[in-house]
Amino acid sequence: xxxxxxxxxxxxxxxxxxxxxxxxxxxxxxxxxxxxxxxxxxxxxxxxxxxxxxxxxxxxxxxxxxxxxxxxxxxxxxxxxxxxxxxxxxxxxxxxxxxxxxxxxxxxxxxxxxxxxxxxxxxxxxxxxxxxxxxxxxxxxxxxxxxxxxxxxxxxxxxxxxxxxxxxxxxxxxxxxxxxxxxxxxxxxxxxxxxxxxxxxxxxxxxxxxxxxxxxxxxxxxxxxxxxxxxxxxxxxxxxxxxxxxxxxxxxxxxxxxxxxxxxxxxxxxxxxxxxxxxxxxxxxxxxxxxxxxxxxxxxxxxxxxxxxxxxxxxxxxxxxxxxx
Amino acid sequence: xxxxxxxxxxxxxxxxxxxxxxxxxxxxxxxxxxxxxxxxxxxxxxxxxxxxxxxxxxxxxxxxxxxxxxxxxxxxxxxxxxxxxxxxxxxxxxxxxxxxxxxxxxxxxxxxxxxxxxxxxxxxxxxxxxxxxxxxxxxxxxxxxxxxxxxxxxxxxxxxxxxxxxxxxxxxxxxxxxxxxxxxxxxxxxxxxxxxxxxxxxxxxxxxxxxxxxxxxxxxxxxxxxxxxxxxxxxxxxxxxxxxxxxxxxxxxxxxxxxxxxxxxxxxxxxxxxxxxxxxxxxxxxxxxxxxxxxxxxxxxxxxxxxxxxxxxxxxxxxxxxxxx
DNA sequence: CTTTTATCGCGAAACGATTCGCGATAAAAC
DNA sequence: GTTTTATCGCGAATCGTTTCGCGATAAAAG
Numbered sequence: 051x052x053x054x055x056x057x058x059x060x061x062x063x064x065x066x067x068x069x070x071x072x073x074x075x076x077x078x079x080x081x082x083x084x085x086x087x088x089x090x091x092x093x094x095x096x097x098x099x100x101x102x103x104x105x106x107x108x109x110x111x112x113x114x115x116x117x118x119x120x121x122x123x124x125x126x127x128x129x130x131x132x133x134x135x136x137x138x139x140x141x142x143x144x145x146x147x148x149x150x151x152x153x154x155x156x157x158x159x160x161x162x163x164x165x166x167x168x169x170x171x172x173x174x175x176x177x178x179x180x181x182x183x184x185x186x187x188x189x190x191x192x193x194x195x196x197x198x199x200x201x202x203x204x205x206x207x208x209x210x211x212x213x214x215x216x217x218x219x220x221x222x223x224x225x226x227x228x229x230x231x232x233x234x235x236x237x238x239x240x241x242x243x244x245x246x247x248x249x250x251x252x253x254x255x256x257x258x259x260x261x262x263x264x265x266x267x268x269x270x271x272x273x274x275x276x277x278x279x280x281x282x283x284x285x286x287x288x289x290x291x292x293x294x295x296x297x298x299x300x301x302x303x304x305x306x307x308x309x310x311x312x313x314x315x316x317x318x319x320x321x322x323x324x325x326x327x328x329x330x331x332x333x334x335x336x337x338x339x340x341x342x343x344x345x346x347x348x349x350x351x352x353x354x355x356x357x358x359x360x361x362x363x364x365x366x367x368x369x370x371x372x373x374x375x
Numbered sequence: 376x377x378x379x380x381x382x383x384x385x386x387x388x389x390x391x392x393x394x395x396x397x398x399x400x401x402x403x404x405x406x407x408x409x410x411x412x413x414x415x416x417x418x419x420x421x422x423x424x425x426x427x428x429x430x431x432x433x434x435x436x437x438x439x440x441x442x443x444x445x446x447x448x449x450x451x452x453x454x455x456x457x458x459x460x461x462x463x464x465x466x467x468x469x470x471x472x473x474x475x476x477x478x479x480x481x482x483x484x485x486x487x488x489x490x491x492x493x494x495x496x497x498x499x500x501x502x503x504x505x506x507x508x509x510x511x512x513x514x515x516x517x518x519x520x521x522x523x524x525x526x527x528x529x530x531x532x533x534x535x536x537x538x539x540x541x542x543x544x545x546x547x548x549x550x551x552x553x554x555x556x557x558x559x560x561x562x563x564x565x566x567x568x569x570x571x572x573x574x575x576x577x578x579x580x581x582x583x584x585x586x587x588x589x590x591x592x593x594x595x596x597x598x599x600x601x602x603x604x605x606x607x608x609x610x611x612x613x614x615x616x617x618x619x620x621x622x623x624x625x626x627x628x629x630x631x632x633x634x635x636x637x638x639x640x641x642x643x644x645x646x647x648x649x650x651x652x653x654x655x656x657x658x659x660x661x662x663x664x665x666x667x668x669x670x671x672x673x674x675x676x677x678x679x680x681x682x683x684x685x686x687x688x689x690x691x692x693x694x695x696x697x698x699x700x
Numbered sequence: 701c702t703t704t705t706a707t708c709g710c711g712a713a714a715c716g717a718t719t720c721g722c723g724a725t726a727a728a729a730c
Numbered sequence: 731g732t733t734t735t736a737t738c739g740c741g742a743a744t745c746g747t748t749t750c751g752c753g754a755t756a757a758a759a760g
Binding site: 093095096097098099100102103106108110117118119120121124125127128131132135140141142143144145147156159160162163164185271300303304307326327329330331332 | 418420421422423424425427428431433435442443444445446449450452453456457460465466467468469470472481484485487488489510596625628629632651652654655656657
């Protein structure tokens with residue numbers, strides 16, 4: 051491997067001139083040619099470590115999220131990656147597998163690698179912990195999908211409450227009065243908002259909320275499956291169920307099929323996040339669909355503006371979900 | 376931000392002692408205490424750039440793949456990330472969106488960031504190009520899911536041919552004689568192998584292969600959808616279709632449903648990669664399922680051994696897929 | 701032809717860790 | 731009490747860039 055000095059020697063100029071050339075500075079035409087030749091001859095590439103040591107920048111963005119294998123996150127990350135890359139940043143992804151200890155550890159680790167910015171999908175971290183961990187790093191952060199209560203920073207969210215409100219209202223319009231909800235963890239802000247939309251729809255239509263019809267656990271397949279079993283073993287069963295994420299929806303539908311029930315005749319369902327699968331069904335299952343790409347793009351743009359020096363108030367976007375009937 | 380010198384001054388020892396302490400060397404008990412206190416007092420963290428400059432290691436592994444939003448890749452990457460992290464490495468993910476120019480560019484970029492190793496799911500790169508790009512980096516590489524013809528290196532693959540053979544044979548057992556195949560790009564090694572298994576099953580059962588029944592395009596939903604339309608618009612339609620990846624399967628099933636046909640009465644189907652969705656269907660769709668987690672773990676372990684200095688012949692694992700009926 | 705102005709190259713000093721060999725100290729052996 | 735042995739700390743050099751101010755050269759202005 052060759053260094054900038056080797057190139058300088060071969061090109062007959064000083065190392066600083068090479069550096070200037072590499073970073074887009076003004077260099078005399080004849081030198082440009084000599085430098086270009088020397089670089090090609092030696093197959094020189096800048097040493098990223100040395101550069102970062104001097105500049106204290108890594109041109110990389112950390113993405114901390116629960117689980118990259120969830121299609122929703124996968125698509126968001128793809129969009130993030132694409133947009134960031136277009137601006138010369140690359141992404142460093144860290145999954146904490148919805149494990150709360152790992153969430154802290156990976157955050158610490160990500161920050162310790164010297165990322166220039168952070169995109170964060172939090173699950174179980176308090177504002178104090180967040181500030182403690184990010185103290186003396188001053189890494190601009192954008193929260194996505196959910197937020198930590200009390201953290202002031204840019205955020206890109208969706209209008210969860212309205213989306214679930216619309217879904218629930220649609221089920222009510224179809225004549226349902228006993229509607230179940232299967233939801234993610236209560237301490238996750240997006241899950242909470244989805245619950246709020248559900249409750250508001252019920253009360254707006256003068257339906258009394260029955261605590262029994264609310265099933266909450268983690269964001270997994272099993273939650274959908276077991277939630278379905280639990281709700282249908284009630285004395286006073288629901289006639290429809292609203293799901294609030296991808297895996298829960300798949301689990302829910304699987305349970306229904308395993309019980310030999312038909313959708314929507316025996317039990318009506320509203321899906322979430324799995325548009326392709328829901329529209330594949332016959333008859334198709336109505337579904338709430340988040341603008342995954344736009345979420346990623348918006349977050350990336352927020353971050354890029356901060357990295358360019360924008361220093362205004364925290365901004366928050368709430369994007370609308372679409373409902374596919 | 377504080378440096379190692381600040382800590383040294385405060386603890387009353389030399390910077391080299393601090394370095395020793397940080398890296399697990401032997402340090403006298405009384406100094407350990409002083410150093411620990413000093414680090415805590417200053418909230419000192421090592422500067423990753425300076426460390427990497429000196430050691431020429433980044434403790435990070437690049438993952439280059441077509442698309443992180445595909446559930447198969449998502450799960451593989453999750454397993455990779457987990458295993459690598461347990462060994463002190465973190466992952467740097469780069470998607471090239473099945474775009475061939477981007478594949479080269481991102482490979483170049485990933486290498487330029489100084490990753491210590493590479494996990495690569497290639498699509499359209501020749502061995503010459505690969506060697507040219509990786510020359511003078513000497514980055515250990517593990518290929519996953521597919522390989523570039525002519526690249527000698529560790530690889531973790533599945534037994535694609537046998538899996539599709541078994542699936543096709545099962546359809547033949549069910550009485551089908553005209554069976555279609557919808558496949559990814561012909562130049563991708565895994566797609567090729569799947570095709571080989573398909574053809575072998577046909578010939579082993581004395582069924583003449585009809586070129587018309589073979590539809591190949593990219594690995595997308597639309598390929599499954601359009602492939603289905605194309606095959607079913609043939610004069611001599613197939614009575615069953617084998618799919619060869621997740622999105623193609625979803626597209627295929629969607630097309631079938633949109634045409635108002637029933638599975639398996641009107642058209643039998645064999646799915647790929649989407650176990651949850653296929654088993655959710657009623658009646659369930661048989662499906663080929665790859666050991667995603669094990670793929671990730673195996674690849675990570677290969678890489679870790681190389682990074683520890685193992686320098687033997689390239690190794691290749693072929694894992695068996697399971698068939699869920 | 702001289703003066704002003706702009707352009708660029710140069711050298712040296714960072715950036716913040718790790719490494720290496722030497723020397724000092726303390727414990728163990730005799 | 732002296733020698734041997736092991737343990738650890740120290741200082742200086744090094745990794746390969748970028749940056750900054752000064753000086754040199756060339757072009758433009760008078």
